[in-house]
Amino acid sequence: MKKKKIGVYICHCGGNISDYVDVEKVRQAVEGEDIVFLAKTTMFACSDANQREMVNDIEANGLTSVVVASCSPKLHLLTFRNVTQRANLNKYTYVHANIREQASWAHSDNKIGATEKAIHLVKAAIAKANYAEALETNKVKALKSVAVIGAGVAGMKAAISLSNKECEVVLIEKEPFVGGRVSQWDSLSTTTETGKEIVNRLYNDLITRENITICTNSEVISNKGSVGNFTLKIKKTPRYISTSFHPEDLKKAIEVCPVEVPDEFNFRLTPRKAIYKNYPGEYPQTPVIDLKNCTRCGACEKVCPAVNFSEEEDIIEISVGSVLMATGFDPYTPAYGEFGYATSENVITLPQFKRLIDEQSDTLVYKGKAIQNIAYIYCVGSRQAKGDNTYCSRNCCTSTIHAALTAKNKFPDINNFHFNRGLRTYGKQEILYADSLRSGDIYLQSYEDGLPTVTIEGKKTIVKINDILTNGKEIEVEADLVVLVTGMVPRADNKVGTLFKLPKGRDKFYNEIHMKLRPVETVIDGVTIAGACQGPKNIAESVNSALSAATKSYSIISKGELESEPLVATIDPDRCTWCGACEAACPFDAIMKSEKEGKIIAAINNAVCKGCGMCAPVCEPDAINVTACSSTEIMSMIDALV
Amino acid sequence: MKDSLKSSSYDALVIGAGIAGGEAALNLANTGYKVLLVDKELSVGGKMIMLSKVFPTLDCAACITTPKVSEISRHPNITIFTGSEVSNIRKISDNEFVAKVTRKPRYVHVEDCTACQLCEKACPTSVRDQYQFGLIGRKAAFIPFSICSPKAAAIDIDNCTLCGACERVCPTHCIDFTMETETNELHVKTIVVATGFNLFDPNNIPRYGYGKYKNVITAMQMEREIAPTRPFHTILRPGDGKVPDKIAYVLCVGSRDATVGNPICSQICCMYSIKQAQLLMGALPMADVTIYYINIRSFGKGFEEFYQQAKGMGVNFVKGKIGRISEKENGNLILRYEDINKGKLQEAEHDMVILSTGVLPTKGIDGLFENETLTLDQFSFVGQSDMLASPAKTSIGGVFVAGAATGPMDIPDSILSAGAASSEAISYIIQHA
Ligand SMILES: Cc1cc2nc3c(=O)[nH]c(=O)nc-3n(C[C@H](O)[C@H](O)[C@H](O)COP(=O)(O)OP(=O)(O)OC[C@H]3O[C@@H](n4cnc5c(N)ncnc54)[C@H](O)[C@@H]3O)c2cc1C
Ligand SMILES: Cc1cc2nc3c(=O)[nH]c(=O)nc-3n(C[C@H](O)[C@H](O)[C@H](O)COP(=O)(O)OP(=O)(O)OC[C@H]3O[C@@H](n4cnc5c(N)ncnc54)[C@H](O)[C@@H]3O)c2cc1C
Ligand code: SF4
Ligand code: SF4
Ligand code: SF4
Numbered sequence A: 001m002k003k004k005k006i007g008v009y010i011c012h013c014g015g016n017i018s019d020y021v022d023v024e025k026v027r028q029a030v031e032g033e034d035i036v037f038l039a040k041t042t043m044f045a046c047s048d049a050n051q052r053e054m055v056n057d058i059e060a061n062g063l064t065s066v067v068v069a070s071c072s073p074k075l076h077l078l079t080f081r082n083v084t085q086r087a088n089l090n091k092y093t094y095v096h097a098n099i100r101e102q103a104s105w106a107h108s109d110n111k112i113g114a115t116e117k118a119i120h121l122v123k124a125a126i127a128k129a130n131y132a133e134a135l136e137t138n139k140v141k142a143l144k145s146v147a148v149i150g151a152g153v154a155g156m157k158a159a160i161s162l163s164n165k166e167c168e169v170v171l172i173e174k175e176p177f178v179g180g181r182v183s184q185w186d187s188l189s190t191t192t193e194t195g196k197e198i199v200n201r202l203y204n205d206l207i208t209r210e211n212i213t214i215c216t217n218s219e220v221i222s223n224k225g226s227v228g229n230f231t232l233k234i235k236k237t238p239r240y241i242s243t244s245f246h247p248e249d250l251k252k253a254i255e256v257c258p259v260e261v262p263d264e265f266n267f268r269l270t271p272r273k274a275i276y277k278n279y280p281g282e283y284p285q286t287p288v289i290d291l292k293n294c295t296r297c298g299a300c301e302k303v304c305p306a307v308n309f310s311e312e313e314d315i316i317e318i319s320v321g322s323v324l325m326a327t328g329f330d331p332y333t334p335a336y337g338e339f340g341y342a343t344s345e346n347v348i349t350l351p352q353f354k355r356l357i358d359e360q361s362d363t364l365v366y367k368g369k370a371i372q373n374i375a376y377i378y379c380v381g382s383r384q385a386k387g388d389n390t391y392c393s394r395n396c397c398t399s400t401i402h403a404a405l406t407a408k409n410k411f412p413d414i415n416n417f418h419f420n421r422g423l424r425t426y427g428k429q430e431i432l433y434a435d436s437l438r439s440g441d442i443y444l445q446s447y448e449d450g451l452p453t454v455t456i457e458g459k460k461t462i463v464k465i466n467d468i469l470t471n472g473k474e475i476e477v478e479a480d481l482v483v484l485v486t487g488m489v490p491r492a493d494n495k496v497g498t499l500f501k502l503p504k505g506r507d508k509f510y511n512e513i514h515m516k517l518r519p520v521e522t523v524i525d526g527v528t529i530a531g532a533c534q535g536p537k538n539i540a541e542s543v544n545s546a547l548s549a550a551t552k553s554y555s556i557i558s559k560g561e562l563e564s565e566p567l568v569a570t571i572d573p574d575r576c577t578w579c580g581a582c583e584a585a586c587p588f589d590a591i592m593k594s595e596k597e598g599k600i601i602a603a604i605n606n607a608v609c610k611g612c613g614m615c616a617p618v619c620e621p622d623a624i625n626v627t628a629c630s631s632t633e634i635m636s637m638i639d640a641l642v
Numbered sequence B: 001m002k003d004s005l006k007s008s009s010y011d012a013l014v015i016g017a018g019i020a021g022g023e024a025a026l027n028l029a030n031t032g033y034k035v036l037l038v039d040k041e042l043s044v045g046g047k048m049i050m051l052s053k054v055f056p057t058l059d060c061a062a063c064i065t066t067p068k069v070s071e072i073s074r075h076p077n078i079t080i081f082t083g084s085e086v087s088n089i090r091k092i093s094d095n096e097f098v099a100k101v102t103r104k105p106r107y108v109h110v111e112d113c114t115a116c117q118l119c120e121k122a123c124p125t126s127v128r129d130q131y132q133f134g135l136i137g138r139k140a141a142f143i144p145f146s147i148c149s150p151k152a153a154a155i156d157i158d159n160c161t162l163c164g165a166c167e168r169v170c171p172t173h174c175i176d177f178t179m180e181t182e183t184n185e186l187h188v189k190t191i192v193v194a195t196g197f198n199l200f201d202p203n204n205i206p207r208y209g210y211g212k213y214k215n216v217i218t219a220m221q222m223e224r225e226i227a228p229t230r231p232f233h234t235i236l237r238p239g240d241g242k243v244p245d246k247i248a249y250v251l252c253v254g255s256r257d258a259t260v261g262n263p264i265c266s267q268i269c270c271m272y273s274i275k276q277a278q279l280l281m282g283a284l285p286m287a288d289v290t291i292y293y294i295n296i297r298s299f300g301k302g303f304e305e306f307y308q309q310a311k312g313m314g315v316n317f318v319k320g321k322i323g324r325i326s327e328k329e330n331g332n333l334i335l336r337y338e339d340i341n342k343g344k345l346q347e348a349e350h351d352m353v354i355l356s357t358g359v360l361p362t363k364g365i366d367g368l369f370e371n372e373t374l375t376l377d378q379f380s381f382v383g384q385s386d387m388l389a390s391p392a393k394t395s396i397g398g399v400f401v402a403g404a405a406t407g408p409m410d411i412p413d414s415i416l417s418a419g420a421a422s423s424e425a426i427s428y429i430i431q432h433a
């Protein structure tokens, strides 16, 4: 082995490191090592100026390897690999040492210890650099197609945007109809268009496009492969009605259907039939028979020849280069008895209230009773001091004020009382709040320790609060209707997330790689997230994230080829006895049984393997090596550490 | 470093190189399009590069901005003009815009400058440093700030006395007073407007005493005080250099206030104030920090938890609007406010007050366009012609908007908005090829 010439850079991180770690001391401690050619400290290793200096150093001195001791490799491993590459050094000769998260930040109470630890970490990195070899990236073919999962506004917009970029799109929606939650809203804040109009506009755009395949009533049931080439199986449930139906016949068929179930589209406020369509202009236009509730009585078949119970479930397989997840949210369902929910006649949720005011005209009536006083209780299922949902749902303040204003315009006799926890009509939405105050709506506020109560006194429903806006005075309102402002929660059904191994955050929404800078990418290469499945968002925010995700998905596959890391596990065919232990240990399903020259052994799928090393320790005969983490390298690092 | 007006034809023009413009440029460039990125300042990076840490992750802003900035400045498909402005934009056809780009002379040849700072030391003229928001001074020959990009000196000709001291010390002879304004005609297929926001000037609310009382500063100035590249080595009050121990934040300064002509909420100031409060509690463990607010708007992912964390750390939150601020002889400040919880007028003494000033539009963007009208919204932000279904579209086909140019927004929202604008721009180029 040619003697190494290593360049070591120790970063101040503008004080983030040097406030606790004596970086000069670290420099001196490693400077003398035989293989270290130069050791420098720098204010910001990642700055453009320092990157330029590194390139110069490498080129001028013929360095064979570089170590930067700075922040987490999550942040800058790639930055510095690229620096070495620009200096014509193989990027895998770069070794990273994290002395910020692992030394300065972790031991800010002990500067001497932090410095000691940093020295060891840098020495270990140097030891590793001594073995670092030039490696070549693996090239993987990338299909220029994307599966978009969920056809709410986010999914529909993403599909349109990808189609514009001449990408094949398969849009997969598990419901029989497209549009997601937005199709459930009529009037919307900050626009005169209704939710249904927006959905219809997008759908009519979608169907003109040859490169988009829309699969409704469909679910992804399996996923194999990885970035560049995912193979998905999609289960398509039939509608049991042929598309060449006669509208009059179908109307009759719906009339004669004897089955009634709660209508989820109306948040169970009303019933629907087993053969149904949620609203007249809904897309796709063909209604559907909900076989789970259908009794097969045959009544519809008699009046409508388009009904066809012989349609069969279909499973199709598609291959795509990237997957864009846009599965949206569920409204929070209050617990039994939470602010009188389910225990009191006239307590409903905000989504139900929106459906109610959309469906009615002239006078507002609920369960046969005319409504005058409406009490809105905010933050139900959000900002919980006790409970899992500690987050704020972002939209519900604005949606509630908007719904209350809409209701007042439609039914001028009503009085709105807002029992809130501090209003969050952020940005331009503030104007709506000002309008609401001007219209005479009453606002009462409490903190988390003094939430309002809902009590039933005889026939009356009383909402009580100690209102902090009037010096903590106890105020009660006799409400004809109580609207619980329920927040957004992740979809209850997360089967599809599990299929793709998508990690979730503390709030149980899908998690992005980096909250600030990479909000639509996930740790699963090739899978992006868009819309409310990443966290509460309004429509414009959902669309922004959908288009961002479309751009990211597109830029991954647009070149038709992608590079994958050479840092993967390798199998020694002589030693492997195919016990299968590694297959079970691999969290990415990268290991499969295969045959090589008549011997059954394990094989690694390089495109999928992340080089995490989970397999290596479980291999009894020691047949697995992880590239650039060989036992020699690891042992030399351990020697430097202790 | 790309420093010459090589080509006058690009696929896309991005106006403004803050985080939104930078992200939009990168997205376009990574999909293979040639981009010209123009900023009127001497460095790219916008407001974000000046911040301390960012809510709610408390990532160091410099650490997450500089790699983006260096990715942008190295990208083979991106050409950057700093100190430059675009004007006279005309739409010629569906796939061609013509514009004028004007580059003011920097009086330093960027490619030769080594940022050795000798000129700074030699220059006898001191003025307030706009990149430290006036907290300290700088020379007329100066490097904008430590992590600026391009990292090179510039001569502030308005304040320069033409003494020639810098020219004499410069080891690479890159200072050149003969440089002139360059203008160039530009041809592009699509445009992304990412001109960001302005901060409210608290001089417009005299009762808070900004500009009169030295220990009343803005949150942007506090960002600089707590940034890793901070001008002082510690946190201190400008009046007398004392380390403060009773700090007050006044929220909604110039926001949610029709009397100053800005009725909307600025959406970021609650959160950046809470962030600063946490950082101050860390840096000055003995200090008391009080935040005077109307409502706390911690609405985004991880924000409410961040707010609760600040409460847990002992930040004092007082619901109440500040009436006026007056100064005591020792430089301390008396805040008069209505305490909503107690229902009465109160007074409190603090030794330093930070005004959390709001977000205003960057004025005059519509004036850049010549033969088509860029419609602004009622608050003078760039108008969104299809706000819900295509938030990046403007009134002009082929011109898209990203980031705080459309209204107040934080970094992640700016990134998402930039993603949308670049997505629309890419589609536009492909559809109008
Ligand atoms: C009460 C209320 C009022 C609102 N009012 C407004 C308003 O006035 N203005 C505004 O801008 N925003 C409003 N919003 C927010 C708006 O509803 C959301 O921004 C929007 O619905 C988010 O769109 P999405 O596509 O991300 O998710 P969704 O609308 O939830 O769509 C997701 C889609 O994915 C499908 N899906 C889920 N799982 C799968 C799976 N496994 N496989 C395939 N498909 C799947 C779903 O069936 C659905 O069609 C309101 C929200 C609420 C709760
Ligand atoms: C005190 C403070 C603290 C903050 N803290 C945080 C935080 O912790 N976390 C967070 O998420 N957000 C924070 N923010 C918000 C953050 O700064 C913004 O979200 C972000 O800067 C918006 O980016 P932008 O690119 O849209 O605008 P800007 O950063 O304003 O960038 C716009 C760019 O356009 C240039 N420009 C303007 N007009 C022209 C023109 N005519 N020609 C050429 N160029 C032009 C400007 O010079 C500037 O470089 C904070 C803001 C402030 C004020
Ligand atoms: S948006 Fe408003 S109602 Fe919804 S959780 Fe946040 S504060 Fe509560
Ligand atoms: S654990 Fe080792 S021996 Fe067993 S199959 Fe995997 S590589 Fe082969
Ligand atoms: S202009 Fe000259 S003296 Fe000034 S920093 Fe650049 S190289 Fe140094």
Ligand code: SF4
Residues within 6 Å of the ligand: A426, A427, B251, B252, B253, B255, B256, B264, B265, B266, B267, B268, B269, B270, B271, B294, B295, B296, B297, B356, B358
């Ligand atoms: S974000 Fe907070 S401080 Fe800023 S204007 Fe809105 S309410 Fe006021």
